[in-house]
Amino acid sequence: MISSILIALSGGVAVGMSRSINGRLTMDRGAFCASFWNHFIGFLLLTVFVFIFARQGLALLVDVPGWAFTGGIIGAIFVAISSYVFPRIGANRSALLIIGGQMIAGLLIDHLRGTAQFHIGQPAGVALILSGIYLTRYSR
Template sequence: MLGAVFIALIGGAAVGMSRSINGRLTMDRGAFTASAWNHWIGFLLLTVYVLLFHRVGLPLLSDVPFFFFVGGVIGACFVVISSYVFPRIGAARSGLLIIGGQMITGLLIDLARGTAQFHPGQLAGVALILTGIYLTRYTR
C-alpha cells in the first residue's frame, strides 16, 4: 500500500508540473494548441509503449461502446481548462479548485450510483473544501 501511495504522490507532482508547463505554452500559443500538443505527444509516447511492451499491437476498439470514449473528451477538456487557468490564477489556487471540483464531483457520483452511503461528515468535507476555496480566493 505504501508503494501505491508513493506512486500516487508522484502522479500528483507530474500533474502539477505538466499543468505548469502547459500553462506556459498556453500563454505563447493558446489553450487549444497547448492541449493539442499535449495529446499528440502523449499519444505517440503511449503508442510506442504499447507496441514495445505489450507485443499485441494496438487493440481493436470496434466492440467498445461509444460512450466509453467520453472519458477522453473530458480529459481533453480538462487539459485545455487547466492550461488556461494555471497561468492566470496560479498553481496553488488552480490545484485547490481542481481538486475541490474532483472531490465534490466524486462524492456526487458515488451518491448517484449508490456506491457510498450518505453521512454528515460528507457535508462537512464539502463545506471545508468550499471554505478553503473561498479563503484562497478572497483573503490576503
C-alpha cells in the same frame, strides 16, 4: 499500500508540473494549441508503450463500449481548461479548485451510482475544501 500512496502523490506532482508547463505554452500559443500538443505528445508516448510493452496493440479496442472513450474528450477539455486558468489564477488556486471540483463530482457519481455509503462527513469535507479555497483567495 504505501507504494500506492506514493504513486498517487507522484501522479499529483506530475499533474501540477504538467499544468504549469502547459500554462506557459498557453501564454505563447493559446489553450487549445497547448492542449493539442499535450495530447499529441502523450499519444506518441502511449502508442510506443502500447505497441511495444502491452503487446496487445489494437486488440485492446475489442469489446469496449463506445461511451468508454468519452473519457478522452473529457480529458482534453480538462487539459485545455487547466492550461487556460493556471497562468491566470496561479498553480495553488487552480489546483485547489480542480480538487474541489473533483470532490464534488466524486460525491455526485458515488451518489448516483449507489457505490458508496453516503454520510454527512463527505459533503462536510467538500465544504472544508471549498472554505480553504475561499481563504487562499481572499486572505492576505
